[in-house]
Amino acid sequence: MFQAKKILIEDYEFITYEVFLPKTTLLVVTNEIGYIMCAAVDIDFFNNTPKLVERKIIAARAEGVRTIEELLNAPMAKLTIAAKELGIHEGMSGRDALVQMAKADTAKSGT
Numbered sequence: 001m002f003q004a005k006k007i008l009i010e011d012y013e014f015i016t017y018e019v020f021l022p023k024t025t026l027l028v029v030t031n032e033i034g035y036i037m038c039a040a041v042d043i044d045f046f047n048n049t050p051k052l053v054e055r056k057i058i059a060a061r062a063e064g065v066r067t068i069e070e071l072l073n074a075p076m077a078k079l080t081i082a083a084k085e086l087g088i089h090e091g092m093s094g095r096d097a098l099v100q101m102a103k104a105d106t107a108k109s110g111t
Contacts, residue, residue, distance in 0.1 A: 009072075009095055012102035016068045027071045029094065033108075034058030034083065034101040036076065036094045038065050043078035056082040060097050072098075 001020040006013060012031065019026040027038040034057075041061050046052045060083050062074035072095045079088055086104045088097045 005068075007068075009102075010099050012099060012106075014098055014102075018068065025066065027065060027068055029068065029071060029098060031098065031102055031105060033105045034060075034086075036060045036062065036071060036097055038071060039063040039077075043080055046080045053081060056085075058082045058086060058088075058101060060088055060092075060094070062094055 003018045003020075005016045007016055007029070008014075014029050014031050017026075017028040017030070026040050029036050037059065039061055041059060043059065043061050046057050046059060057080050059080045060076040061078045062071050063077045065071045065074050072093070074094055075091045076088065076094060076097050077090060079090060083097070086100055088100050092100075
């Protein structure tokens with residue numbers, strides 16, 4: 001089963017995705033420029049593959065989370081190079097990382 005919902009964090013809109021699989025759930029929260037995800041995302045692959053580094057994928061990962069709320073509150077354990085360039089850092093909560101992405105997107109678009 002799959003579930004998607006809109007949420008607001010500090011008046012910024014994000015979409016949450018939950019993919020219910022046997023014995024695990026994939027969790028993602030995203031906006032227009034990046035996302036945070038449970039430990040299923042392989043951040044090292046993004047950072048060590050030149051073509052993916054060039055794409056400047058903005059992503060961060062939390063570990064040991066089982067719900068969207070836990071993902072939002074968990075410290076980010078791994079980050080892509082592009083996420084670090086936005087000022088997102090390891091230990092930052094998922095919620096704060098998303099707000100940082102939203103602020104960067106707002107500054108880029110001029111709205």
